[in-house]
Amino acid sequence: xxxxxSVRGMTCANCVANVERxxxxxxxxxxxxxxxxxxxxxxxFDEEAVNPEMIENAVNKAGYFASLIGEKENKENxxxxxxxxxxxxxxxxxxxxxxxxxxxxxxxxLMVIAMGAKWxxxxxxxxxxxxxxxxxxxxxxxxxxxxKALRSGGTNMDVLVSLGSLCALxxxxxxxxxxxxxxxxxxxxxxxxxxMNLYFDSAGMxxxxxxxGKYLESKSKRKTKDAIDGLIDMCxxxxxxxxxDENGSETEETISPEEIKKGDIILISKxxxxxxxxxxxxxxxxxxxxxITGESEAVRKAEGDEVxxxxxxxxxxxxxxxxxxxxxxxxxxxxxxTKEAGATKAPIARLADKISAVFVPAIIVIAIITxxxxxxxxxxxxxxxxxxxxxxxxxxxxxxxxxxPVAITVGMGVGAKKGILFKNAESxxxxxSLDTIVFDKTGTVTEGTVSVEGEVRQxxxxxxSPKAMEILKGMGFETIMLTGDKKEKALKIAEEAxxxxxxxxxxxxxxxxxxxELQSQGKKVLxxxxxxxxxxxxxxxxxxxxxxxxxxxxxxxxxxxxxHSDLLDVVRAIRLSKxxxxxxxENLFWAFFYNILMIPVAAGALxxxxxxxxxxxxxxxxxxxxSICVCLNALRLMGVRLDKGLEVSKExxxxxxxxxxxxxxxxxxxxxxxxxxxxxxxxxxxxxxxxVEDSIKAVAGVLSANADLEAKKVDVETDGSVDEETLxxxxxxxxxxx
Numbered sequence: 001x002x003x004x005x006s007v008r009g010m011t012c013a014n015c016v017a018n019v020e021r022x023x024x025x026x027x028x029x030x031x032x033x034x035x036x037x038x039x040x041x042x043x044x045f046d047e048e049a050v051n052p053e054m055i056e057n058a059v060n061k062a063g064y065f066a067s068l069i070g071e072k073e074n075k076e077n078x079x080x081x082x083x084x085x086x087x088x089x090x091x092x093x094x095x096x097x098x099x100x101x102x103x104x105x106x107x108x109x110l111m112v113i114a115m116g117a118k119w120x121x122x123x124x125x126x127x128x129x130x131x132x133x134x135x136x137x138x139x140x141x142x143x144x145x146x147x148k149a150l151r152s153g154g155t156n157m158d159v160l161v162s163l164g165s166l167c168a169l170x171x172x173x174x175x176x177x178x179x180x181x182x183x184x185x186x187x188x189x190x191x192x193x194x195x196m197n198l199y200f201d202s203a204g205m206x207x208x209x210x211x212x213g214k215y216l217e218s219k220s221k222r223k224t225k226d227a228i229d230g231l232i233d234m235c236x237x238x239x240x241x242x243x244x245d246e247n248g249s250e251t252e253e254t255i256s257p258e259e260i261k262k263g264d265i266i267l268i269s270k271x272x273x274x275x276x277x278x279x280x281x282x283x284x285x286x287x288x289x290x291x292i293t294g295e296s297e298a299v300r301k302a303e304g305d306e307v308x309x310x311x312x313x314x315x316x317x318x319x320x321x322x323x324x325x326x327x328x329x330x331x332x333x334x335x336x337x338t339k340e341a342g343a344t345k346a347p348i349a350r351l352a353d354k355i356s357a358v359f360v361p362a363i364i365v366i367a368i369i370t371x372x373x374x375x376x377x378x379x380x381x382x383x384x385x386x387x388x389x390x391x392x393x394x395x396x397x398x399x400x401x402x403x404x405p406v407a408i409t410v411g412m413g414v415g416a417k418k419g420i421l422f423k424n425a426e427s428x429x430x431x432x433s434l435d436t437i438v439f440d441k442t443g444t445v446t447e448g449t450v451s452v453e454g455e456v457r458q459x460x461x462x463x464x465s466p467k468a469m470e471i472l473k474g475m476g477f478e479t480i481m482l483t484g485d486k487k488e489k490a491l492k493i494a495e496e497a498x499x500x501x502x503x504x505x506x507x508x509x510x511x512x513x514x515x516x517e518l519q520s521q522g523k524k525v526l527x528x529x530x531x532x533x534x535x536x537x538x539x540x541x542x543x544x545x546x547x548x549x550x551x552x553x554x555x556x557x558x559x560x561x562x563x564h565s566d567l568l569d570v571v572r573a574i575r576l577s578k579x580x581x582x583x584x585x586e587n588l589f590w591a592f593f594y595n596i597l598m599i600p601v602a603a604g605a606l607x608x609x610x611x612x613x614x615x616x617x618x619x620x621x622x623x624x625x626x627s628i629c630v631c632l633n634a635l636r637l638m639g640v641r642l643d644k645g646l647e648v649s650k651e652x653x654x655x656x657x658x659x660x661x662x663x664x665x666x667x668x669x670x671x672x673x674x675x676x677x678x679x680x681x682x683x684x685x686x687x688x689x690x691x692v693e694d695s696i697k698a699v700a701g702v703l704s705a706n707a708d709l710e711a712k713k714v715d716v717e718t719d720g721s722v723d724e725e726t727l728x729x730x731x732x733x734x735x736x737x738x
Contacts, residue, residue, distance in 0.1 A: 001047040005055065007039050008092075009064040009145060011157050011214065013356035013401025018154035022062035026050055036401065037409040041066065063148025063158075096215055099138045103208040106135050107201070114201040121195045122183050125176045128200040135204035136169070139211055155360035157398050163364070164392035164616060165206045168199035171385060197382050199389075205617040206393050213624020235275045235310065235331065240267040242319060260325045269317040274307050275331075277324030285316030310334075337423060337561075338416045348404060348429055348584055359397045363599070367391040370603040383604070386616060390602040394619035398627040399594060403587035406634035411580030414637055419563030420573045427543050427559035431526065431577035434542060436518055437472060437570070440511070440529035441483035441490070444547050445497045445567070461496045468567035469498040471645065475574070478523075482511050482537075512536035528570060529558075545570065572642040579640045587630045594626045676716045676724050681737040683709055688736070695734035696727055 007019055016034045019041065023032045028049030034041045043055055052068040059066035110131040113124060136143075142165065146158035175194045182191035235257060242265040243251050252267065257275050260266065265281065268274055274287075286298040289311040298314055301307060307320050310331035324330060367388045374384035408425050415422055422428045439445050446459045469479050481499040483490050483506065490504035503514060511529075515537050518525050527534065527541035538544030538558050546558025547565040562569040602619050606612040614622075683689055689707045696705040696716055707714040716727055728738040 002042060002044050003052055003055075004069045005041040005043065005052075005059070005066045006069055007034065007041045007059060007064055007066050009141075010034070010036055010039060011401075012036075012398040014149075014154065014156035014360060014397055015064065016401070017357060018062050018149055018152060018156060019059055019064055019066075021154065022058045022152060023055055026054055026058055029055070035409075036405045061148070062152040062154065063145045063156075093218075096211075100208070100211055100215055103135050103138050103204070103211060106131055106138075107204050107208045110135070110204060111201050114198065121188070121191050122179055125179050125195055125198060125200075128198060129172070129176055132169070132200045132204045135208060136165075139207035142207055142210070157360075157396075159360050160363060160392050160395060160397075161206060161210050161620075163367075164389045164620075165203045167385070167389055167392070168203035168206065168616065171197075172199045172203060199616075202389070202616045206389075206620040209617065209620040210393070210624055213621070213628060216624070216628050236272055239275055241265065242267055258326070260322055262322055262325055264322045264325075266320045266322055267317070268307075268313055268320060270313050270315055273312040274309050274320065275329070276307075276320065276322040277309050277329050278307050278320040278322045280305050280307060280318045281321050283316065283318035285313045285318045287311045288314050334416055334421060334563075337421050338412050347426060348581065348588075351588070356397050356400050359395070359400065363392065363395040366599065366603065374604060383607075383613070387602065387604040387607075387613065389616040390614045390619040391599060393616055394598050394602040394614065394623050396591070396595060396623045396626045398623075399591035399630045400588070402627060402630045402634075403591050404584050406631050407580055407583045407587060407637060410634050410637040411576055411583070414640060414642075415573065415576050418569070418572055418576075418642060420569055420576065421561040421563065423559050423561070428577055429581055430524075430543050431560070431574055432581050434524045434526045434574075435476065436478045436480065436523040437526045437528060438480045438482060438511075438515060438518070438537070438541065439499065439567075440527075440534045440537075441481055441485065441493060443530040443565075444528055445481055445499070446493060459493070461493060462567060464566050464568045466496065466498045467646070468571055471568075471571050472574075473498075473500060475571075480514075480518075482506055482514060509536065512540045515540045526570075528567070545573070568646050571646060575642050576640065580637060583634060583637055587633055590633070591626070591630060598622060674718045674722075676718060676722075676727060677713055678724060678728060678738055679713045680707065680731055681712060683707060683712065683736065685709075691734055692731055692736060695730045699726060699730050702727075 010016060010019065013036070016036050019034050020032050023029055023041070023043060026045075028046040029043060030046065031044040032041065041059075045055070056066045056068065110128060113127055113131070142158045142162045145156070146162035149156045149159055175198050178194045179191045182188070182194065237256065238254050239257060239260060240252050241255050241260070243253060244265075245251070260276055266274075266276060266278070268285070270285075280301050280303050282303060284300065284302045287301050287307065289299055289308055299311075301318060307318070308331075309324065309329040326332060327336065370391050371384045371388035374387055375381065378384065408428065411428060412422050412425075415428075442459060445465050446461050472479055478501075479499045481490075481494050481497065481502045483493070483502065483504050485493070485504055487504050490502050494502035503510075506514075511527075511534060515525050515527055519540075519542075525541040526543045526545060527537045528545045528547065529538055530547050534546075538546060543560065544558045545560045545562060547562050560573055562573070598619075602614050604613050680692055683692060686709075689709055692707045692714055693705045696702055696714065699722060702722060703717040705714060705716045714731070716722075731738050
């Protein structure tokens, strides 16, 4: 059984690891994946051994808050938290903002008192202590989450922040106690010395600055989800359903989306979007399907035509019979597929995950070493203590943890807007490193429909296929078309499409074998097909890309689904992959660079030479800023240009149909070939060599044979219809041993 949970309280990769570890400990859990950005967890488990309450309790004990997303929400929003979650987000945002404002006001007052004139040392110290208490309570989540993380055997950012704050608070309480004792004993000078080393303002400021940073970071992260959440918002909140009574009289009723049932007749008018997949039963309208298929031109729909959920009427009105509703609609499948894909991890994230797993313990050790070195070197407790706290609060596991998921989420959202759906993060990363693209012909390179021209039946090449092939070859890809057609027809289509090579007269299982053959040659293969008879080849390739217009997006065999069934989307997908992985590398670089640079600075590396050292409060501000910068860098992907140079002119669309052999730009046309090599004993001279070659060439299906006297072997090129034993038998018949 698979269930989707909402998980609150996660801030970094360590949090994700803690949640996954807590759930995996439950006997009966088969698989768990957590999406940091969407705050979502998908769990596969044995329903006889595990129930959702057990999973929720395990996550809650680990210091986070999990809740099962209800069936109603699943149906409304494709397996993701919907309106209730959004309402909870808004409510939590308001509460968080109120806590931040209160914290900032109290901290400003506290700092004024801490840095101002000490009218009375003991009163001043007590006032600082009283003011910091509400700040600590307002930000108590750091202490609670940090403690729960440690108790469950994990660590996260909250551990570092709470440790830094508690150390500052603990030493300040000791100082306050000594001030009061000193005054009681009449030692005002000693009381004054301790008053100069109070860190109440730092204890509160660390929590406040990190809270401000996390609030801004959460705002940035939420923007990364806009590309997907915007799709849900396209559907109307109220829908008009046509009801017909026994007498044939029709009435209109207004209902909510979750009330729609398969078979209902829905009225959609100008300016409204379709909330279901279905067929037009009455009326005509021009639909804008750009948000779903990427098609910029309006599509005319009349009786019998299919309507895709999420498409909007720009003129006219129709009545539609609902066929795909709720989670079965195209729109919700897109949302669900993309959000669940965000819960998977790209291979590039493994390095950050490994480092994050040991990051917090390593930082604690570094902070202790920093304190010990400075206390021995300077005998100055204040300097040693301040540097150690600064190391704790400036280190940023969040930047490392966010580097990959925010970019993946934005990249997949941009792809979804273009009708390019990635089923997992691994395929998004792999796509950029391929070198060979294999295309099925029918329904992929061609339209898949037969037109009649006189007595000639012809499957037309898609209008954008030649442009796509030209660009892909310019990017360095080898393009190969596979077809079961006869040689003459296959060559004609290949010429029109502009592929590098073609293999024809293939059986369905030959396609997967060709992919394997290419892989054995060291090539990394992208297979593009219609997702039905190409399933084995799609599954065999490094990345399988399924053409799936409209409601066929649920094709299981592809890693990537092209909603628009346009080969130019192959170019867009590859560009998006390269841009996304580049963005991840930028994020990882700056996250690593920040920590490598700032941790030594926080430890006091600049103090001996330049006399410079960081205040813990500045360290906390830097830590928050680094996470925000990673999120903002990922958001740049929203402006990525995937369509540059992909415009197909009217002349280009029409000219490819007029190509003939003399006009063709197809460089290599290859038949299906198979190489067989084996050893031959007894060849002594050129006469023997020729005799062996002639005996093999006499076998039907052999294209060429080349015997090597020195190596004592023969290389045979066949059309795939000859096996090795037949060839060996021919050589033996000629008087030689094999």
